[in-house]
Amino acid sequence: MNEKSTVVEVDVREDIKNNIEPFKKIMDAVKTLEPNQQLILHAPFNPFPLYKVLGKKGFTHQSEQLEKKHWKIIFTKKEVDRQ
Template sequence: MRKVNHRIVELDVREDLKNKMEPFQKIMDAVIGLKENDIFILHAPFKPVPLFTVMKAKGFKHEAEEIEKKHWKVTFTKKGGRNDS
């Protein structure tokens, strides 16, 4: 049986956005090395809908959850070779 190790990368951009800093490059840098079934968890103060299209183009599916007011947790999972979204 093959042992499978999946990476989980977590990033909270709420402070960046509060300080008027654009977090897009930080997000792209965080996901650049992720492989099939690796997970990227993003914490943001709003549902980052425009990011969903960008991440889908990079091969990720997502699940978004509102934790509380001004706190969204979005879990992106890198898809495999097939388009299994």
């Protein structure tokens, strides 16, 4: 791996608690990722709609419920096939 950080971490739990829409914050972080880099998202629920949105952008995901209102989701940007 190179020296550049391979992980970007975003926590939207406070945003959602304060009725702030977190979608732009998440998508701004996604735009900075390169192939094989990861976005770790902390959310108060399992964000099913986001899986489809980011899946179309080439991301896979793994989710884990850490507490009642704390989900950790790891999105990984897939390497682009160049043939």
